[in-house]
Amino acid sequence: MTTAGMEVTAAPWADGVPRYFAIEDPLDPAKVSYWYRPTGGRHAGAFTPWPLRRNTWGALYRKDVPLGADARTYAVEHFARVARARQDAEREIDRDPVAAAQRFARLAIRCCCCGKALTDDRSKVYGIGPECRRGAAPAFLALLVEQVKVAYGGTASTSDRLGSTPRAGSR
Numbered sequence: 006m007t008t009a010g011m012e013v014t015a016a017p018w019a020d021g022v023p024r025y026f027a028i029e030d031p032l033d034p035a036k037v038s039y040w041y042r043p044t045g046g047r048h049a050g051a052f053t054p055w056p057l058r059r060n061t062w063g064a065l066y067r068k069d070v071p072l073g074a075d076a077r078t079y080a081v082e083h084f085a086r087v088a089r090a091r092q093d094a095e096r097e098i099d100r101d102p103v104a105a106a107q108r109f110a111r112l113a114i115r116c117c118c119c120g121k122a123l124t125d126d127r128s129k130v131y132g133i134g135p136e137c138r139r140g141a142a143p144a145f146l147a148l149l150v151e152q153v154k155v156a157y158g159g160t161a162s163t164s165d166r167l168g169s170t171p172r173a174g175s176r
């Protein structure tokens with residue numbers, strides 16, 4: 006383990022930066038929400054619900070508008086709420102990005118850096134695939150492993166409910 010994180014031989018995304026996250030859904034605490042924040046390319050810095058396609062997070066359907074409510078007014082309020090929830094989500098992730106990334110990997114069984122499906126057990130434990138692991142800084146990997154302990158060390162039934170997952174300061 007030397008300066009592997011600095012090598013450019015790995016895939017371009019393999020720099021140990023998590024891009025995929027899972028947190029409690031700010032719009033519905035009973036659910037989990039998935040997020041994607043690319044660090045490169047045209048959409049760098051964008052913060053968007055995942056998966057990118059077929060995602061309905063924050064969508065408003067006609068059936069959601071309460072009877073008798075003015076649809077236009079309701080929509081304006083709804084999307085203001087969605088905008089605030091999106092900000093809340095990003096703040097929540099930034100509070101502990103590695104925990105949110107590890108949670109994504111665990112729930113989606115995908116690499117938290119490149120989003121590819123994880124197949125081997127080691128990758129699943131780390132939450133990061135072999136290619137991204139190669140390019141990741143040892144300190145980042147260590148944090149990921151620590152989060153595995155957080156995830157599995159306490160109650161075993163936290164796999165799909167985040168409400169009981171230890172929060173900030175539990176690292």
Ligand SMILES: [Zn+2]
Nearest residue numbers: 116119134137
């Ligand atoms: Zn990856």
